[in-house]
Each structure stands twice: as C-alpha cells, then as structure tokens.
Amino acid sequence: MIEKYSEIIGEQELDSIFKIAEKLKGVSVLHVNSTPSGGGVAEILSRLVPLMRELGIQTDWKVIRGDMEFFTVTKSFHNSLQNGYGDLPKGAFEIYNKWQEINGNEIDLDYDVIFIHDPQPAGLIKFKKKGKWIWRCHIDISNPYEPVWRFLKQYIDQYDSIIISSPVFGRDDLSKPQYIVPPSIDPLSIKNRHIPEITVRRILYRYDVDPDRPIITQVSRFDRAKDPLGVIKAYKLVKKHADVQLVYVGSPASDDPEGEIVYKETVAAAGDDKDIKLLMLPPNSDLEINAFQRGATVVMQKSIKEGFGLTVSEALWKEKPVIGGNTGGIPLQVINNVTGYLVNTPEEAAHYTLYLLRNEKVRRELGRNGREHVKKNFLITRELRDYLMIASLALGGSSVGTSGDPISSNPEWVPR
C-alpha cells in the first residue's frame, strides 16, 4: 500500500520514510483519542496507523470511552480553549478526572511511545508507567480560557514533548519541545482520490444539487466555530448577483453534543431557500464529500476559530480555490491570491466568492497552485514522516538510518 504513494511524492521521498522508520523497528507505539470516527483526528489516525504498521512499527490505536456528561465537559473544554472564555458544566473538572481514572484503568498503556491526541484523554498521563508520552494538540491553544488551561497544564507539563499544528498555536509557558506538525490528507483515500465526472454528477443529482449551476460548498461539522450562519449570510449576499447554490456538508460526531443545536440554528437561518442544501451525512460518507468538493465551483471554509481546517487541503488537492477564514491553520493553506482568499467577514467571503464565480481563469490558476501547495506540504506521507522523527527524537535518537549512531552521541554534532 505504502508503495503506491511513490507515484505522487516520488521514490526519494518515500525512501526517506523507510530510512527513518528503520530507527523505530522493535518500538511499540500507541495512539489514543476520543472518537473512532467523525472529525479530522479520527480520519488521520485511520490512515496513519496502518501505514506505521506497514513500516514494521508495532502500532495500536485506542479510543477512550465516556458518557454524554463527559463529552459535554470535553466539548466545553474544546470551546473554551479555542475561544478564550468558558461556560463549563458544574463539576467539569471532577467529571473529566473521573473518566481519566476509568479509562486509565481500562486501557493498556504499556508502550514505548504514546501519542495522546487532544485534551479529552490528556489526563491519562497520570497512568504513565513507561515510555515517552507525546501530547498531540490539534486545536488552537494560543488564547485559552485560563481556568481550563491551568487545569490541563498540570497534565501537559508531564509529557515529554508536545505537537502543535502551527507555530501560531505555540505557547510560551511550556518547557517541553513544541514540535510543529500540520495535519494532512491522504491522496489515496476515497475522500481525496480522483473520481470520474459521472460519479460526481450522480451524487450531486442524488442530493438534488444541479451540477450545471455554480455551487458553493462548505464541508464541516455544524459547529459555531465553523460559522455556518456566516456561510449562509455570505451565500445570500452572493445570491443577489449570481444564480448560485450552497451545499453545506456536515457529519455528526459522537464527541460533539452541540452539533444538533447548531444544525437547527442553521436550518432556521437558511429559511425556505431551495438552493441551500444542509446535509448531515453519516461519518463514512467519503465518496459523497469527494464528489461535493469536486463538484464545487468555489469551496468555503469560513471558520471563525479553527484547529487546522483540513477540508481546505482536501479542496485544494482537488484544484478548487478556497475562501477561508483568517484563523488557525487556514492561513497556512490559503495563501491570498495564490490558492484562494482569506476573509474575516461574510461580506468579504461574498466578495471573493463572486469574484471567483465570474473568473474561471483565476479559479483554474488558484486551483493548480493549491494542488501543488498541498502536494508539497499537507499529504499524509509528510505527517507520517514527522511522527516517525518525533518518536525517534523522543526516544533519544536525533539521527536515523542504517549508519546507526544518533547525532547526539557524536560531539561533532552537538548544535551550537
């Protein structure tokens, strides 16, 4: 399977991954997160874990369990970390700790390297017996609600290293290394690989979307951070000038109890406009998402808060220009006037959407640039290599490959 990537990234890039993986032969690796499906983290893990195994690294993926009360707490943590203010349920910290205890006692954590993804399972570090623990933070923690950050920091300080998605999320109050690893997409997955035009059209028809009229598409959860109401507003502004359709493709996630409330708010904002399609697709609707992104004239990701916003890379990979919110990891993907446009308001989003709808040549050029940008920066092979390197560094080696010796063991290589 992994060999197939060489057609996309080239033999030399793939070869470097094999070389770096050699250092981790015999090492056991565990990934822990809070949901088996829905959202970017589960999606990355579903691809990354098999690839790590294929490289000969013993890799497992475990999902913590919790009840509605726990996930309401972790959702409030998530929101308060990203938004800078908090609205925590009563007894939030106790509920969080209770489920860390339950999971800590149930999950086998006897591994050499453990990647804990996001705040939900961060407290499992209390149960560390051996190995190197790495906290992989997928969200924006640069301006958190202080009480929640202080609470989580007592755990995060115990990790050996931290991974953030962008330097923008870097914190000055952490003493451990904060590696910068943007997330990635898998170009061979059903969601991202090439599909024939007939498949695109069939799926658009199936959801009553007209493939022959312009389409604005946003693919994201029904979450206030993704600004679905702002998307509706931008669409309505564009609609005054162009015969356009809006497709908002969301999916439920088991760790997001707020989703249904936001969905209902969005339905109310859409009103009775037949050209607005608000879809709540099941988590494994990858082919549909692929088709909606490929069928789009312009893709929007108008988030007001974002971890990284992988749907941007998905769209760019499909040569679609993206109107992206100027937040989180989106500016790493949307480069103004190169791969799309960064916006702060629905009015700006409407302006650039209209510009792109009117200019096919610009759309094509930005689309081409976008695919190249993703190829260089945001494919899963790069993220796989980053994880391997960080695991290797955590275990004390800073050189890898058949020559063996870590750089740090050779005085010649001690950086100045």
Next chain:
Amino acid sequence: MQKEIKELLDKPARTPFRFKAAYYPPKYAGIKAYTVDELIEGIKRVDGLSIFYHIFHPLFSSHVVPEDMHNDFALWIRDELHNLELAQLISDVEGKEPRTVEDVRADLIKILNENKVSGRATKPFYFISCTPVVYDTNKEAKTLGELIDTIATITVRSIAYHFIFKRVMGYTAKNDFSLWIEENYGLKELSNALSSIDPQTYTDEEKLREDLLRKIEEVIFK
C-alpha cells in the same frame, strides 16, 4: 584532453563520498516579535538552528516563501511591517562561504539596527528552531564522475545537508563537496568554484542543484 578528463572522472578517490540527507523537524522557539526591536531581540536570543531554519530552510523546505524574498524574516517585514526596502536588505543577507549562522545573525542585527522602522505588526513573527534528523541514503561516490552523477540524481535534501547545513552550522569550514574534492583530488579551483555559490539567495532547490553541476562542468570541461 578528452582522455585526461575521462581519467580524472574515473580516478578512484582515497575515501568514497558517503551521501547522507536530513530533515529538520521544526519546533516553536517560544519567542514572538511584533516590532523590529522585538525581532532584533529574538534574533539575539534564539539558537543557531533557528537562524539556520529561517534563513536557509526556505530553499529546500516546503513552507511558503515567495521567490523574491529569500528568507522568513524578509517575508515578514514585507508582509506584516509593510517595509519593502528593509525586506529587500534582509532578503539579500550574505550566506556564502565561509559565513556561518553566527555571521548571518550578526549581519541581520546590524541591518535591522541601521534601518529601524517603526510600526507594530498585527501578526507576529514566530521564531522556530529545529532538530536535524540525519539519515544515510546508502549512496556513495567512489570517483569524481560518480559524485557528479549522484549530485544530479540524489534527493535535494542530501545536497542541502552536505552543501549548506554542515558548513553554515559551523561543523565544517567548507561545504562537504569542496572538502572531498580537495582532499581526494587536490582540485582547488573546482573546490573554490563550488564554495563561491551563495545558497541563501536560492528559493528553488533544483536551481541550486543545476548551478552546482554547472560550476563543476565549467571547471572540468573548460
């Protein structure tokens, strides 16, 4: 003449050239700058690998630097402080041999101090450092001819490691190719020709590869 060149290219080296390559996983250095003064302070405080990352990494990394701005500092000054003149000065800071990151650091501070601009950026400059991860490509050159062939085909990360990283970080006085050529063949002119290339002013790694090969061609086949 042709026979002499052939003999030179096929003459076995005393020590084969072993090609390694490296990645440089970035890590947040814990320093941000909103103004030129803060940028100067940051440049003073960060480790040499951070200067290496911001000045040389754009060449062979995949982060986005427009081709007319050769390093991260220049890009930030242009886009966030909106001062094109200072950005151009910073963009063209010299990185040629025998200069190391410490020389570059001193130059950056001097240029920024001499050309201070006011203003505060909305988006700060985030200082990033890195930890080199080196791996053996399992490729080696036993002759000068094989060195040329391998430079022409190997991952550009290997070229960057041998030609830039080790030298600018101060581990070697010259780039590895020049050192090997001098030590094994005594070809000073060729060695110096390679040393004269300033990698700091490249934003396209394939262009650097082409220019290295062109220099070799110019000297050997002249």
